[in-house]
Amino acid sequence: MLVMGCQKGGLPPLPWAEDEPVWTGKDGSVAGLDSSDRIKPTIIPILDAPLGGVISVNQPLRFVILDFPLQAMPEIDQRLFIYRGEQKVGMVKITGPRQSTHIAADLVEGEARAGDQIRPD
Numbered sequence: 001m002l003v004m005g006c007q008k009g010g011l012p013p014l015p016w017a018e019d020e021p022v023w024t025g026k027d028g029s030v031a032g033l034d035s036s037d038r039i040k041p042t043i044i045p046i047l048d049a050p051l052g053g054v055i056s057v058n059q060p061l062r063f064v065i066l067d068f069p070l071q072a073m074p075e076i077d078q079r080l081f082i083y084r085g086e087q088k089v090g091m092v093k094i095t096g097p098r099q100s101t102h103i104a105a106d107l108v109e110g111e112a113r114a115g116d117q118i119r120p121d
Contacts, residue, residue: 023050054100054116062107064092066118069101082110083117092118 026038052068074094082090090110098101 037062040070051120052118053079054112057107057112057114059111063095064105064107064112066092066094066103066105068103068118069099073098073101073103079088079108080105080118081121083114083119088121089116 014065025118028041051071051074053065056065058064068074074093076096078094080092080094081088082092088110090112091104091108092112094103096104
């Protein structure tokens, strides 16, 4: 039973989260060291962008419900952009109310679908 409690959970990835690595080193070599002493490049996933994602859309009333599970909640009246893949498709204005990691926003321009990414420009 102890082994089962230590196993990693099988949570599905967030639909808007991408595992794009970020290069944080230089060329992987250091002056004065031979090739056997080379420093290995460090690759870390981006945790800052995207900030969150669209989880629900009310098109007739032009508002969306956003989820920010890993980031700080945006400020009221803050404007953020909606991306589908790498294409900007709209803009939202954070209005509230806030509940847990979810917050409501007005759809100012463009369109939104569940699964779209939310991030600053």
